[in-house]
Amino acid sequence: xxxxxxxxxxxxxxxxxxxxxxxxxxxxxxxxxxxxxxxxxxxxxxxxxxxxxxxxxxxxxxxxxxxxxxxxxxxxxxxxxxxxxxxxxxxxxxxxxxxxxxxxxxxxxxxxxxxxxxxxxxxxxxxxxxxxxxxxxxxxxxxxxxxxxxxxxxxxxxxxxxxxxxxxxxxxxxxxxxxxxxxxxxxxxxxxxxxxxxxxxxxxxxxxxxxxxxxxxxxxxxxxxxxxxxxxxxxxxxxxxxxxxxxxxxxxxxxxxxxxxxxxxxxxxxxxxxxxxxxxxxxxxxxxxxxxxxxxxxxxxxxxxxxxxxxxxxxxxxxxxxxxxxxxxxxxxxxxxxxxxxxxxxxxxxxxxxxxxxxxxxxxxxxxxxxxxxxxxxxxxxxxxxxxxxxxxxxxxxxxxxxxxxxxxxxxxxxxxxxxxxxxxxxxxxxxxxxxxxxxxxxxxxxxxxxxxxxxxxxxxxxxxxxxxxxxxxxxxxxxxxxxxxxxxxxxxxxxxxxxxxxxxxxxxxxxxxxxxxxxxxxxxxxxxxxxxxxxxxxxxxxxxxxxxxxxxxxxxxxxxxxxxxxxxxxxxxxxxxxxxxxxxxxxxxxxxxxxxxxxxxxxxxxxxxxxxxxxxxxxxxxxxxxxxxxxxxxxxxxxxxxxxxxxxxxxxxxxxxxxxxxxxxxxxxxxxxxxxxxxxxxxxxxxxxxxxxxxxxxxxxxxxxxxxxxxxxxxxxxxxx
Numbered sequence: 001x002x003x004x005x006x007x008x009x010x011x012x013x014x015x016x017x018x019x020x021x022x023x024x025x026x027x028x029x030x031x032x033x034x035x036x037x038x039x040x041x042x043x044x045x046x047x048x049x050x051x052x053x054x055x056x057x058x059x060x061x062x063x064x065x066x067x068x069x070x071x072x073x074x075x076x077x078x079x080x081x082x083x084x085x086x087x088x089x090x091x092x093x094x095x096x097x098x099x100x101x102x103x104x105x106x107x108x109x110x111x112x113x114x115x116x117x118x119x120x121x122x123x124x125x126x127x128x129x130x131x132x133x134x135x136x137x138x139x140x141x142x143x144x145x146x147x148x149x150x151x152x153x154x155x156x157x158x159x160x161x162x163x164x165x166x167x168x169x170x171x172x173x174x175x176x177x178x179x180x181x182x183x184x185x186x187x188x189x190x191x192x193x194x195x196x197x198x199x200x201x202x203x204x205x206x207x208x209x210x211x212x213x214x215x216x217x218x219x220x221x222x223x224x225x226x227x228x229x230x231x232x233x234x235x236x237x238x239x240x241x242x243x244x245x246x247x248x249x250x251x252x253x254x255x256x257x258x259x260x261x262x263x264x265x266x267x268x269x270x271x272x273x274x275x276x277x278x279x280x281x282x283x284x285x286x287x288x289x290x291x292x293x294x295x296x297x298x299x300x301x302x303x304x305x306x307x308x309x310x311x312x313x314x315x316x317x318x319x320x321x322x323x324x325x326x327x328x329x330x331x332x333x334x335x336x337x338x339x340x341x342x343x344x345x346x347x348x349x350x351x352x353x354x355x356x357x358x359x360x361x362x363x364x365x366x367x368x369x370x371x372x373x374x375x376x377x378x379x380x381x382x383x384x385x386x387x388x389x390x391x392x393x394x395x396x397x398x399x400x401x402x403x404x405x406x407x408x409x410x411x412x413x414x415x416x417x418x419x420x421x422x423x424x425x426x427x428x429x430x431x432x433x434x435x436x437x438x439x440x441x442x443x444x445x446x447x448x449x450x451x452x453x454x455x456x457x458x459x460x461x462x463x464x465x466x467x468x469x470x471x472x473x474x475x476x477x478x479x480x481x482x483x484x485x486x487x488x489x490x491x492x493x494x495x496x497x498x499x500x501x502x503x504x505x506x507x508x509x510x511x512x513x514x515x516x517x518x519x520x521x522x523x524x525x526x527x528x529x530x531x532x533x534x535x536x537x538x539x540x541x542x543x544x545x546x547x548x549x550x551x552x553x554x555x556x557x558x559x560x561x562x563x564x565x566x567x568x569x570x571x572x573x574x575x576x577x578x579x580x581x582x583x584x585x586x587x588x589x590x591x592x593x594x595x596x597x598x599x600x601x602x603x604x605x606x607x608x609x610x611x612x613x614x615x616x617x618x619x620x621x622x623x624x625x626x627x628x629x630x631x632x633x634x635x636x637x638x639x640x641x642x643x644x645x646x647x648x649x650x651x652x653x654x655x656x657x658x659x660x661x662x663x664x665x666x667x668x669x670x671x672x673x674x675x676x677x678x679x680x681x682x683x684x685x686x687x688x689x690x691x692x693x694x695x696x697x698x699x700x701x702x703x704x705x706x707x708x709x710x711x712x713x714x715x716x717x718x719x720x721x722x
Contacts, residue, residue: 019170019171019182019185019536019537020170020179020181020182020185023185023186023188023189023536023705075129075133075589076587076589076590076640077640078587078588078589078638078640078641078642078714079587079588079589079640079697079712079714080129081587081642082586082587082642082695082714083129083132083695083714084125085645086695087125087128087129090102090105096122096123096124097122097123097124097125097128098121098122098123099118099120099121099122099123102118102123102128102131103115103117103118106132106135106138109693109694109695110137110138110692110693110694110695111137111692111693111694112135112137112138113137114137115135118131133697137692138694139696139697140692140696140697140699141684141686141691141692141696141697141698141699141715141717142551142552142686142690142691142692143689143690143691143692144552145552145553148558149557149558150558151558152401152402152403152556153401153402153403154401154402154558154564154565155398155399155400155401155402155565156356156399156400156401156402156405156454157399157500157502157503157504157530157565158558158559158563158564158565159402159530159556159557159558159559160525160530160531160549160550160556160557160559161192161193161358161530161531161555161556161557162190162191162192162193162546162549162550162553162555162556163191163192163193163194163506163531163532163533163534164186164191164193164194164195164533164534164535164536165195165508165509165533165534165535166195166197166328166516166535167182167183167186167191167194167195167196167536168180168182168183168195168196168197168326168327168328168336168341169182169328169333169516169535169537170182170537171516171537172514172515172516173328173331173333173513173514173515173516174328174331174332174333174514175331175332175333176333176334176516176537177333177334178326178327178328178333178334178335178336179336180336180337180340180341180343180344181344182536182537183341183344183345183348184344184347184348185536186536187345187348187349187353187357188348188351188352189536190353190550190553190554190555191536191555192353192355192356192357192358192554192555192556193357193358193359193360193506193531193533194345194357194358194359194360195359195360195361195362195533196326196338196341196359196360196361196362197326197327197328197329197362197364198324198325198326198338198361198362198363198364198365198369198373199324199325199326199327199329199364199365199369200324200325200364200365200366200369201322201323201324201325201337201338201369202322202325323337323338323339323369323372323376324337324338324365324369324370324372324373324376325337325338326338326341329364338373338376339376339380342376342377342380342381343380345357345359345380345381345409346380346381346384349384349409350384350407353554353555354406354407354554355402355406355554355555355556356402356405356406356407356408356409356410357408357409357410358410358412358455358531359409359410359411359412360412360413360457360476360506360533361373361411361412361413361448363413363414363441363442363444363448364441364442365442366442367442367443367445370442370444370445370447370448371445371447371448373448374445374447374448374451377411377451381409384407384408384409385408385409385411385451386405386408386409386410386411386451386453386454387451388453389453389454390404393454395453395454395471395472396470396471397471398471399454399471399472400454402556405454410453410454410455411448411451411452411453411455412452412455412456412457412474413444413448413449413451413452413456413457414444414449414452414456414457414458414459415444415449415452415456415457415458416443416444416446416449452472453472454471454472455472455474455504456470456472456473456474457473457474457476458470458473458474458475460475460476460477463485463492463495466495466496466498466499468503469503471503473503473504474503474504474505474506474531475503475504475505475506476505476506476507476508477505477506477507477508478507478508478509478510478511479507479508479509479510479519479524480510482496482507482524482527482529483523486523486527490571490572493527493571493572494570494571494572496527496528496571497527497528497570497571498570499528500527500528500529500530500563501528501563501564501565501567502565504530504531505528505529505530505531506529506530506531506532506533507519507521507524507529507531507532507533508533509533509534509535513535515538516535516537516538517535517538517540517542518534518535518538518540518541518542518543518546519532519542520541520542520545520619521534521542521545521546521549522545522549522619522662522663522664525549525662526621526659526662527571528559528563528571532546534546539703539704539705539706541666543706544666544683544685544706545619545664545666545685547685547701547706548664548666548685548686548687549664549687551686551687551690560659560661560662562574562575574659576656576657576658576659577658577659577660577721577722578654578655578656578658578721578722579620579652579655579658579660579719579720579721579722580651580652580653580654580655580718580719580720580721581618581651581652581653581655581665581717581718581719581720582649582650582651582652582653582716582717582718582719583616583649583650583652583665583715583716583717583718584646584647584648584649584650584715584716584717584718585614585616585633585643585647585648585650585713585715586642586643586647586714586715586716587640587641587642587643587647587713587714588612588614588636588640588641588669588711588712588713588714589639589640589710589711589712589714590639590640590709590710590711590712591610591612591639591640591641591669591681591682591700591711592639592681592682592702592709592710592711593610593639593681594610594671594674594679594681609673610637610638610639610671610673611635611636611637611671611672611673612635612636612638612639612641612669612670612671612672612681613632613633613634613635613636613669613670613672614632614633614648614667614668614669614670614713615630615631615632615633615667615668615669615670616630616631616632616650616665616666616667616668617629617630617665617666617668618630618652618655618663618664618665619663619664619665619666620655620657620658620659620663620688621657621658621659621663623656623657629652629655631650631651633648634648635672635673647715647716658688658721660688660689660721661687661688661689663687663688663689664685664686664687664688665685665686665688665691666683666684666685667683667684667685667686667698667700667713668680668682668683669681669682669683669700669711669713680703681703681711682700682701682702682703682709682711683700683701683703684698684699684700684701684713686698691717691719692717693717693718693719694716694717695714695715695716696714696715696716696717697712697713697714698712698713698714698715699712700712700713
């Protein structure tokens with residue numbers, strides 16, 4: 001093993017993986033990062049709004065027109081033209097729109113339930129536009145959550161939970177990077193059930209016998225600093241020589257000494273106590289890559305450097321002390337320290353969200369390492385980890401209510417009374433790189449098992465397991481096995497549904513999804529499964545549905561009627577509806593250009609080679625596999641397309657078996673000008689019961705980051721369920 005090297009080059013910023021950048025990137029519309037959109041906004045403000053300045057002034061009675069101008073200028077002519085047609089239709093032969101007609105439109109057509117009385121007797125078009133767009137219930141396509149949807153008084157198994165599979169991975173299941181940053185990313189985006197696969201760390205006494213030990217020497221070579229490259233002419237050491245073996249198995253004490261020296265040297269450098277021409281804290285112990293002073297041109301300030309050093313020290317602690325490691329066993333994925341993961345969870349778990357977190361532990365570590373796991377969790381999660389049952393809630397008798405677990409971390413792991421040794425194949429891990437790896441896992445030690453209080457893992461053998469009545473048990477089943485059981489017979493499907501009404505079940509992706517693709521979570525939600533573990537690093541259709549399900553929530557969604565404890569309907573007799581849905585695509589604005597044409601826009605008309613079209617897909621329980629609920633618009637030739645006065649209507653009539661709370665409508669904007677690449681440029685997905693009727697504005701998202709983009713669609717929605 002080579003010396004520890006901290007890459008602190010001033011001319012290169014710390015790189016994040018594409019997954020971490022996608023999940024943490026923040027971009028403001030009209031900012032210097034988006035000069036094209038900023039220019040468009042200025043143009044609209046000066047040309048389209050200029051003639052209406054007098055009319056726009058003080059329309060809300062606040063004495064300022066700034067908000068009105070910004071709101072009006074943020075819409076392209078393609079959208080404003082359709083809003084003008086709505087205004088003209090409402091006012092009829094009158095010169096201005098009356099208050100009575102305006103209120104009738106907001107309540108009748110737009111379905112506003114809590115409308116405050118309008119202040120003026122008549123409204124000009126700019127006034128009408130402003131009042132309409134500033135009311136979320138009247139303008140946005142997604143309905144705000146009702147108070148009953150925020151009810152926290154039910155047992156915890158009565159909620160759907162936003163869940164992650166192999167949370168530590170940033171890419172595919174075989175060779176990608178494992179990191180603690182992945183936990184920060186998903187937790188800050190609403191995930192409330194995360195997974196940690198824990199295995200033995202590097203032994204501090206003897207060489208590691210792990211089939212895939214971490215390769216710090218390789219990592220060192222990847223981040224060689226300018227100082228360490230000075231030794232490039234040193235004769236290479238044979239991999240079979242004793243010196244090479246010594247480096248591979250460098251003692252923990254020497255590693256820690258080297259890291260400590262590096263950190264101290266860098267801190268001295270920041271305080272100016274090291275000469276700018278010196279790269280070592282002493283002449284006898286060189287520290288490759290240690291920065292000594294900060295020049296004006298450097299991109300790394302002292303605060304950032306200190307944070308990076310602290311992270312490096314935290315990461316090294318697990319390796320130095322022989323602490324447990326987190327990785328995908330039997331593959332070529334990298335490792336990350338269990339302590340580092342726990343620290344990342346502590347820092348991000350409740351920063352913006354007080355809903356409880358369930359930590360699903362898959363433990364391959366031995367008894368000694370399991371005891372270290374318990375010590376680390378109690379140390380890092382002090383005050384957050386649920387270590388004892390509540391006095392008023394015996395886990396043998398009932399589940400706690402959600403409101404009782406705010407800001408708590410719950411552990412999901414096997415208990416001592418479960419004698420079954422789970423093997424990797426039962427969790428879909430059948431694609432091992434090394435076929436000699438033993439797949440059985442050691443028993444859980446008493447200290448770790450004691451933390452499984454209200455959420456303990458229980459082995460699922462067959463349908464007889466569904467008779468379990470322990471309130472805290474959780475079955476973990478692969479997606480393909482659950483699919484087979486749900487489709488085997490109505491009787492078995494009803495048994496699964498009845499079990500999931502009162503107890504937990506967790507679904508994880510099948511082992512063949514080595515590319516980290518995702519299943520359709522709605523199939524499992526419709527059968528009462530609370531936790532469908534998703535690969536958050538993959539922005540595919542499954543994750544779009546997951547985002548729609550938990551939009552505007554804190555990662556816990558109350559199940560609909562019929563799915564709750566105490567309900568008695570079977571799955572096949574659950575009340576369902578027949579739906580007539582018409583969605584008319586009228587216009588769009590500021591659709592993001594494909595990456596290869598972002599610099600070739602042509603004025604207000606946008607890029608003439610960009611041909612967007614909108615696909616609308618209805619995700620419901622299909623009675624026949626051959627049925628496809630997908631329709632699309634003809635291509636346009638602008639990034640702010642207009643599909644004419646009447647728009648393009650999509651009709652989904654006589655759709656049977658609809659569970660509105662567990663069905664979705666997905667909008668996908670694609671560039672049709674190139675058939676040789678993925679043409680997706682924006683998307684939106686809305687839960688059917690939250691899709692509001694009337695004329696609506698749909699906010700779009702970037703396809704790869706799943707973050708809001710400037711693009712919007714203006715549509716009309718007509719929905720009838722009977």
